[in-house]
Amino acid sequence: MRRRSRVLLAVVAAAAALLVVVVSASVGDGEAPGDAVDDANPGAAGPAEAAGAGVREGASAGVACRKVPSPWDSAGAPAHGDGSRVVFAPERELPGGWYLRAPHILDWSTGRVRVIDDLSDLPALAGSGGFVTDLWLEGRRLAFAAAYNPSRTRVAARLQVLDLETGEKRTISEVTGELPGGATMDGVTLRYPWLAWEESPPREARALNLETGERPDLRALESTSLDLSGTTGVATGRRLDEVDLVTGATAGIRALSAGGDGWGGVITPGWIAWLDQRSHPECGWFMPCDTEIWGFDRRTRTEARLVGSPGMHGGELDGEGEWLAYTDQRDDPDPHRDSDRSQNVYALHLPTMTEIRVEDWPGYQAWVRVYRGVGEWRVLFAEERSYVPTILDLWDCSLPPLPRGG
Numbered sequence: 001m002r003r004r005s006r007v008l009l010a011v012v013a014a015a016a017a018l019l020v021v022v023v024s025a026s027v028g029d030g031e032a033p034g035d036a037v038d039d040a041n042p043g044a045a046g047p048a049e050a051a052g053a054g055v056r057e058g059a060s061a062g063v064a065c066r067k068v069p070s071p072w073d074s075a076g077a078p079a080h081g082d083g084s085r086v087v088f089a090p091e092r093e094l095p096g097g098w099y100l101r102a103p104h105i106l107d108w109s110t111g112r113v114r115v116i117d118d119l120s121d122l123p124a125l126a127g128s129g130g131f132v133t134d135l136w137l138e139g140r141r142l143a144f145a146a147a148y149n150p151s152r153t154r155v156a157a158r159l160q161v162l163d164l165e166t167g168e169k170r171t172i173s174e175v176t177g178e179l180p181g182g183a184t185m186d187g188v189t190l191r192y193p194w195l196a197w198e199e200s201p202p203r204e205a206r207a208l209n210l211e212t213g214e215r216p217d218l219r220a221l222e223s224t225s226l227d228l229s230g231t232t233g234v235a236t237g238r239r240l241d242e243v244d245l246v247t248g249a250t251a252g253i254r255a256l257s258a259g260g261d262g263w264g265g266v267i268t269p270g271w272i273a274w275l276d277q278r279s280h281p282e283c284g285w286f287m288p289c290d291t292e293i294w295g296f297d298r299r300t301r302t303e304a305r306l307v308g309s310p311g312m313h314g315g316e317l318d319g320e321g322e323w324l325a326y327t328d329q330r331d332d333p334d335p336h337r338d339s340d341r342s343q344n345v346y347a348l349h350l351p352t353m354t355e356i357r358v359e360d361w362p363g364y365q366a367w368v369r370v371y372r373g374v375g376e377w378r379v380l381f382a383e384e385r386s387y388v389p390t391i392l393d394l395w396d397c398s399l400p401p402l403p404r405g406g
Contacts, residue, residue: 054393059344059360062400067393068106068380069113075394076101077367077382082137084109084374087116087144088394089132100129103144105137105164108396116142117162117169124148133157134186134197140165143172143195145185155182159197161190161210172208175199189228194245196226196233205235207245216245227319229267236265240274240296253296254303262294266319271350272296273306273324275314293317293326293348306348307355311335313346318379320370323399324348325358325379327366345381345397351404358397367392376401 054067068075072090079088086108089101103116119130128149135144140163147157156176162169172195177183187198193211198204205226207216218226221243223235228245235241240253240262253272256262265274276294283289291314293307307313311330318325325347329335332342345358345365359365364384371378377399382392 056359056361056395058358058397060356060358060400063356063358063397065359065395065397066108068396069111070394071104071113074385074389074391075382076132077392077394078134078369079367079380079382079394080135080137080369081371081373081378081380081396082139083372085137086380086394086396087135087137087142089135091390092129094127094129096127098128099131101131101146103132103135103142105142116164117144117160119146119148122146122148122156122158123150125151133184134188136188136190138190138192141190141192143188143190143197145188145197147182147184150176153179155179157183157185157199159185159188159199161195170210173197173199173206175201177201187225187227189226191228191230194228194231196228198225205237207233209245216243216248218243221250225265227266229269232267234265234267234272236263236274240265240272242267242272242298264314264317266317266324268319268321268324268350270298271306271319271324272298273317273319275317276305279308291315293324295350306353307346316366316368318369321372321377322350322402322404323370323377323379324350325368325370325381327368327381331360345379347379347399349399349402352402354402356400358399359395365395370399373398 056065058065068086070090072092074091076089076091079086084107086106087103089103092100094100102119104113105116106113122130130146130148133145133147142162142164145157145159150156154176158174159172160169161172175183185199189196193209195210196207203224205218205223221235221241223237225236226233231245233243235243239255242251242253262274262276273293273295276292277283280290291312292305293313295306296303312335313328314326316327327343328346329343331344343364345368347358348355365381367382369380379397379399382394385391385393
């Protein structure tokens with residue numbers, strides 16, 4: 001799994017909270033999302049548009065990238081995928097300076113893009129637009145969080161789970177906060193029946209069993225994020241902890257200093273990994289410099305440095321299955337300080353500890369997420385085409401089939 005783009009997503013969510021809410025158009029209560037084609041969206045891509053949307057070669061053998069066709073100029077971020085499908089939230093400008101970022105789905109097998117939910121059920125300020133802050137696709141289920149403005153002085157965020165086959169939608173949690181500050185919700189992870197997310201206020205991690213309604217008490221972990229692999233999670237806060245959601249058992253991995261020398265924990269079947277600043281304690285998550293990626297082998301229960309070449313690795317890290325993927329500034333002319341001048345995506349194959357460069361394109365690539373495609377692992381990321389106004393292209397790249405090693 002992942003804990004991607006913690007700093008960047010926090011900024012995006014905060015900006016969205018100040019600008020967004022929901023349009024009044026509605027999908028009928030009995031209408032399944034599969035029929036909810038956005039008829040008001042003449043840019044919705046069909047097979048022909050998808051085929052011509054763009055293909056680029058990656059920077060390593062076996063990496064080929066395809067651009068996700070977006071009905072609007074900016075495809076937005078974050079995104080997630082499962083099999084042949086990708087979910088994302090393209091940004092649509094509304095009258096009065098508002099924006100709508102509703103969840104869309106692309107099926108690569110057909111090239112069709114459609115709206116999943118128009119966010120019209122959010123009790124938002126009239127004329128404003130909802131803003132998806134995170135989403136997660138697993139099979140027939142989509143979990144997504146959206147921020148909106150119930151008034152000009154408050155921001156709310158709501159987490160929902162939608163069954164794409166039946167159209168059934170459940171509201172899991174909702175938080176509201178006064179400006180400045182507002183409310184945020186992200187870090188969404190769905191490993192059915194378990195769902196995990198982060199919300200504020202107060203800033204903390206939460207988990208729910210969607211079948212039984214069980215909600216583990218995570219307060220003792222002092223966690224602000226929880227990543228899941230099956231029924232096991234890694235909680236990141238003042239320390240890294242491995243937690244069994246079924247039994248409640250926890251195992252401490254590493255204490256993290258109050259200065260923030262480690263953050264962004266992710267868990268895969270074999271490894272727990274995080275971004276680590278121990279070699280440069282003068283830095284931290286808010287101002288990283290020579291960030292490294294460290295890992296905890298879940299089989300041997302030992303710790304090891306996974307990525308430590310010169311330059312800044314992270315502050316975004318995601319992990320799924322055999323792969324970690326992360327943003328990296330080692331190729332920037334000034335690679336030791338956070339910068340949006342030049343940033344690329346790298347990936348590490350955990351079974352063989354083989355690192356690859358996913359792309360070598362100029363500019364700024366971010367919002368990284370790994371997912372299982374059809375018979376292969378893939379990585380999604382956004383490319384910043386324009387900073388002001390923000391225009392993001394979404395790219396979906398294959399990861400090479402590497403041997404698992406001895």
